[in-house]
Amino acid sequence: MATWAQEAGLDAPVPTCPGWTVHDLLAHQGRVHRWALAALSGADLATVDIDDLDGPDGDAVAWLRAGAAELLDVLRAAPDDLVAPTFLKESPAPRMFWARRQHHEATIHALDALAARDSRDPRHGRAPTPDDAWFDDATAVDGIDELLVGFWQRRTNGPRAEADPYTAVVAADSGARWLLDVGTGRVTTRRLPPDGPHPEAAAVLSGPATDLYLALWNRGGAPHDPDGLLARWSHPGRIT
Template sequence: MPTELTLERHVAGLGEAMSAFVRYADRAGLDAAVPTCPDWTVRDLTAHQGMVHRWATSFLRGVRTSDPEAWERAGRAQTDPVAWLGAGAAELARTIRQTPDDVRAPVFLNDAPRPRAFWARRQCHETTMHAVDAQAAALGRTPDAVETSWIETEVAVDGIDELLAGFLTRPRERLRTEEESTLVVAPDDSGSWWVVSLGPRPALTSRGKGPLPDSDWLLTGTAVELYLRLWNRGPAPSLDENDWRGLAAVTWSGGGSAEPTPAGQRKVSAMPRPRS
């Protein structure tokens, strides 16, 4: 489903993630390695996130850029890239709030809400995942669900839904199995569960409540734990011989567009190429 959260809740989630990002980036230092984004430092992570915020803002304002990574290069060169990141996040939040509901802008996920709500949701989860990356840099390892208690359950549930129903069901995604099978994702602290129907075709996802349906694989835990695991910030779900990290990774490809690149994990981001 598009989302059960309001636009204001997503904007608030963006702010909560930014607070965590800044806190942990400052604690880690700009030269610290980011365990969840191999080959990146906190400076790289900060510049990337600041670029994505400016990229999203440009779409809502109807301004297309041929080289979004110019923002990333600019961010990396900043004396204080964390302050630069904060300025871009604040401008994004203002733009989301000031943009009319009927704005025409690209969206790129299945079952997406209208563009204004879509970008609020997408940037809430984009920033939350990269705040977890900043926390990983401060800890020197991937944080667990207890350590990421700053993530609210309702945000985690919404992020699970966005990934399972929005990202992984698109025709070009590679989350496939040779034989028909099902994965059920069921947070312990939410009344909802998701059934992901897998096979040689694109995945199909449905959401329900009540008794759990039969499945080949069942993934349980708190909503935050599952949110982190499904977004590859924790132990990967087990699908027997199938590699979740390889099949469900979503990364920034560069070159002025963004698309999933399942084989690579260097830049772990949640930004595939937008469709008009």
């Protein structure tokens, strides 16, 4: 992320985060690092507003790197039975929760930095694709799971049915599958066994794990979407 941000330039627009520059992207990611550090220290997240935390004063890339390094040190030193707040549905224990959450936060925003670099550099001139992924399918599957199970089941996140509720299956080529009940109030998500029967559903979104990861997080990707789910889900399900 830091390298691509430097290559893009701090004033470059970030096409995957409309209205942001690379400097805005680094400021957001760095504040999230420091917000996570506050949580790991036991702070009440209701009293810590990310936007109220100090941003970079000077070298934004160095400030980003410093926050990431401190966060890694704290996570490595934390005990497995750490007591700290979490905020997603069906989340793992706090130490693993924050390692996972920050891993996907940084991965998605690194893709944003890459998109900013490629939108400015005529040698590239394209948005990131699954071919640019430096992470494996297991990471992509875990990131899909965090979104569908953790974020989208919260009352404030996730798509809603415009009228009649419906069911949808998200299926990765790796065998991971999720059944979503999309209602007018909230989404409920159920993990499906990879070798179980295919449930009846009104719509299906499927494809390679990396394509699904990018698409569901609104960062590109081209999964098979015959029912137009992404168009319905992209705005209400968006997580920054």
